[in-house]
Amino acid sequence: MSGTSAPGGATDAGEPMLELDGIHVYYGNIAAVKGLSLTVHPGEIVTLIGSNGAGKSTTLRAISGLLPLRHGSIRFQGEDLGGAPDHEVVRRGIAHSPEGRRIFPRMTVDENLDMGAFLRKDEEEIARDREMVLDLFPRLRERIGQKAGTMSGGEQQMLAVGRALMAKPKLLLLDEPSMGLAPVLVDVIFETITRIREQGTTVLLVEQNALAALEIADRAYVLESGALKLHGPASELAEDEEIVNAYLGG
Amino acid sequence: MAATATTVVAPTAIDRKALIQRYATYVILLGVVIWLGANLITSPSQFFSASAEGFNLGMLYALIALGYTLVYGIIELINFAHGDLFMLGALCSGFLLTTVMGQDQSNLMGWVLFLVTLVGTMVFCGGVNVSIEFLAYRRLRRAPKLAPLITAVGMSFILQFIGLKWNGSTPKQWPSVFPEGSFGIGDFRVSYSLLVVVAVTVPVLLLLRWVVTSTRQGKAMRAVAQDQDAARLMGVNVNRTISFTFLIGGALAGTAGVMYQQVVGTTAYNLGFQMGLIAFTSAVLGGIGNITGAVLGGVLIGLIQGINDGAPLGFGQKWSQTVVFTILILLMVFKPEGLLGRPTTEKV
Numbered sequence: 001m002s003g004t005s006a007p008g009g010a011t012d013a014g015e016p017m018l019e020l021d022g023i024h025v026y027y028g029n030i031a032a033v034k035g036l037s038l039t040v041h042p043g044e045i046v047t048l049i050g051s052n053g054a055g056k057s058t059t060l061r062a063i064s065g066l067l068p069l070r071h072g073s074i075r076f077q078g079e080d081l082g083g084a085p086d087h088e089v090v091r092r093g094i095a096h097s098p099e100g101r102r103i104f105p106r107m108t109v110d111e112n113l114d115m116g117a118f119l120r121k122d123e124e125e126i127a128r129d130r131e132m133v134l135d136l137f138p139r140l141r142e143r144i145g146q147k148a149g150t151m152s153g154g155e156q157q158m159l160a161v162g163r164a165l166m167a168k169p170k171l172l173l174l175d176e177p178s179m180g181l182a183p184v185l186v187d188v189i190f191e192t193i194t195r196i197r198e199q200g201t202t203v204l205l206v207e208q209n210a211l212a213a214l215e216i217a218d219r220a221y222v223l224e225s226g227a228l229k230l231h232g233p234a235s236e237l238a239e240d241e242e243i244v245n246a247y248l249g250g
Numbered sequence: 251m252a253a254t255a256t257t258v259v260a261p262t263a264i265d266r267k268a269l270i271q272r273y274a275t276y277v278i279l280l281g282v283v284i285w286l287g288a289n290l291i292t293s294p295s296q297f298f299s300a301s302a303e304g305f306n307l308g309m310l311y312a313l314i315a316l317g318y319t320l321v322y323g324i325i326e327l328i329n330f331a332h333g334d335l336f337m338l339g340a341l342c343s344g345f346l347l348t349t350v351m352g353q354d355q356s357n358l359m360g361w362v363l364f365l366v367t368l369v370g371t372m373v374f375c376g377g378v379n380v381s382i383e384f385l386a387y388r389r390l391r392r393a394p395k396l397a398p399l400i401t402a403v404g405m406s407f408i409l410q411f412i413g414l415k416w417n418g419s420t421p422k423q424w425p426s427v428f429p430e431g432s433f434g435i436g437d438f439r440v441s442y443s444l445l446v447v448v449a450v451t452v453p454v455l456l457l458l459r460w461v462v463t464s465t466r467q468g469k470a471m472r473a474v475a476q477d478q479d480a481a482r483l484m485g486v487n488v489n490r491t492i493s494f495t496f497l498i499g500g501a502l503a504g505t506a507g508v509m510y511q512q513v514v515g516t517t518a519y520n521l522g523f524q525m526g527l528i529a530f531t532s533a534v535l536g537g538i539g540n541i542t543g544a545v546l547g548g549v550l551i552g553l554i555q556g557i558n559d560g561a562p563l564g565f566g567q568k569w570s571q572t573v574v575f576t577i578l579i580l581l582m583v584f585k586p587e588g589l590l591g592r593p594t595t596e597k598v
């Protein structure tokens with residue numbers, strides 16, 4: 001019976017789980033994120049929205065250690081992530097389902113899920129989490145032996161999310177999980193995200209589909225050209241006419 | 251209606267091209283088979299011994315080809331220095347076994363020291379390969395593709411220079427600890443040295459297969475080969491995985507070096523060039539990046555070369571490169587991805 005509360009009660013409501021403090025991220029000489037600060041508290045769903053090229057994916061990549069920070073800092077559960085090599089980030093409890101899915105095309109569905117649990121040694125719990133993922137996405141169970149690269153875009157997206165869950169993360173970074181999915185499946189994905197949170201995982205969600213994201217999120221940040229435009233409770237942003245017109249195609 | 255017409259035409263055109271390619275590949279293979287058959291009928295025993303020779307050579311090609319294919323598979327680099335690493339392996343083998351340990355004949359002690367030499371050379375070549383990656387290629391990992399390629403060519407010259415200093419400018423003869431002679435029935439003979447080569451190579455290949463398919467390091471290798479950033483997100487230490495790949499590739503080249511030094515008995519500082527080129531060709535023939543393909547390609551080229559050189563209807567040693575590369579080019583034209591390679595059109 002693993003409860004929904006964090007073990008050891010290390011985090012109380014007041015203390016953020018993830019804290020970005022004025023981060024600047026560059027591609028060569030081009031600044032993609034300029035002085036972004038944001039926090040995510042345990043148990044929250046926080047969404048990061050903004051138009052194309054605003055720097056949303058770049059922010060997630062910086063959190064995962066794939067991109068270095070030029071300025072600023074990232075703290076996770078009170079520890080600085082800046083000094084950690086990229087492959088250490090997942091060990092600390094952050095899993096990332098990246099933009100464009102990035103599943104391993106020549107591995108089977110099963111092997112991909114296995115890769116998600118690469119750093120884990122607790123075989124029994126891995127088997128349990130695998131069942132949990134296959135229950136969340138029954139489609140993956142049907143395709144368990146198929147080479148991932150031959151699956152449909154939607155199936156690959158489910159696999160990308162499932163693979164991230166196999167790391168048993170405390171914080172799940174989702175980059176456009178509804179991308180390319182049929183409307184019915186979009187609903188399924190958003191429902192799944194709420195369910196993932198109910199099972200005790202905190203979620204930082206990047207979405208094109210901002211209206212749907214605001215519906216399930218607690219709080220939202222709006223990015224514009226790499227900088228923070230505004231933030232607030234998701235329900236308030238969803239009612240803000242200016243926001244709706246500018247970002248939500250309303 | 252016009253729309254349907256175009257949609258009908260397009261697939262047939264593609265089908266026809268694919269069909270032509272498939273049949274052309276069959277025709278080439280059929281030609282090779284007929285040539286082999288003719289040789290076999292003309293003189294079975296000569297054909298047999300020529301094949302055995304070729305198979306021996308093919309095992310060496312396969313071992314070297316694996317180093318090219320593993321490295322290409324994981325960082326898409328054609329490691330031009332790999333043939334020269336094999337050459338250093340051959341020098342190291344003679345140096346350890348004869349110069350250092352003074353073994354020059356085939357006896358029980360010879361076998362023990364041979365195994366010591368084998369392990370020592372594998373470690374040596376693995377270590378050299380890891381160092382090359384660490385000192386040179388790693389720094390260029392995010393540079394344009396040409397930069398590491400040119401660096402690899404430079405590395406090849408550096409290794410040749412080391413070989414020149416170590417071996418001297420003229421070929422060097424070594425005593426063999428492999429038993430001489432052959433066994434078999436009547437005219438059908440297999441040399442004992444081929445037996446040793448098979449007895450060493452096959453377990454090494456099986457071990458490699460096990461490492462790649464069933465160990466954590468192997469899984470990490472496959473993940474990095476397919477998507478480096480995604481592998482990082484899974485917690486794979488990419489640098490260490492690439493080092494490990496170079497270690498394995500180097501150890502395989504070392505194995506080939508020891509075999510070559512023992513079977514052929516002569517070493518030269520520029521021996522890596524031709525062996526490396528043919529081994530690389532084997533990797534391409536089998537489908538670069540594909541492990542089984544590298545072994546298949548190596549053995550195939552070795553067999554073709556052996557039969558060409560030694561069988562009654564072969565064209566003789568002078569023509570062996572020409573024959574090998576003609577078959578290669580013909581196959582490449584009609585099956586550019588190699589025998590077991592993936593079509594390049596695969597979406598990533």
Ligand SMILES: Nc1ncnc2c1ncn2[C@@H]1O[C@H](COP(=O)(O)OP(=O)(O)OP(=O)(O)O)[C@@H](O)[C@H]1O
Nearest residue numbers: 027030032050051052053054055056057058059099
């Ligand atoms: N590898 C790269 N090299 C150079 N510039 C890049 C690279 N990746 C992204 N950028 C630039 O950085 C900026 C932010 O890109 P990012 O991918 O973070 O945007 P995004 O908010 O995720 O957009 P989208 O909604 O389209 O996914 C863009 O201007 C983009 O052109």
Ligand SMILES: [Mg+2]
Nearest residue numbers: 056057058099
């Ligand atoms: Mg993006």
